[in-house]
Amino acid sequence: MLRTISLGTCVSVQGIVVGKTADGKLMVRVDDKTFVGYPVTPSRAA
Structure with a gap:
């Protein structure tokens, strides 16, 4: 699943989810690198 953190x-990164941490952060993979950060909540357009 593609997610933004x-x-x-x-600074934000968009990539494939590879895991979650105990404190609520997501791990996403972009090419050969893995980034850890808080998920970005989707906005609702009016």
């Missing part, structure tokens, strides 16, 4: 206030 936030690595900081201005």
Whole structure:
């Protein structure tokens, strides 16, 4: 599943989910790198 995570206030990464951590963070894979961050909640357009 493709998900977007936030690595900081201005940096986000989109990739394939490979796992979850105990504190609620997601691990996503982009090419040969794995990133860990908080999931971005989808916005609802009016």
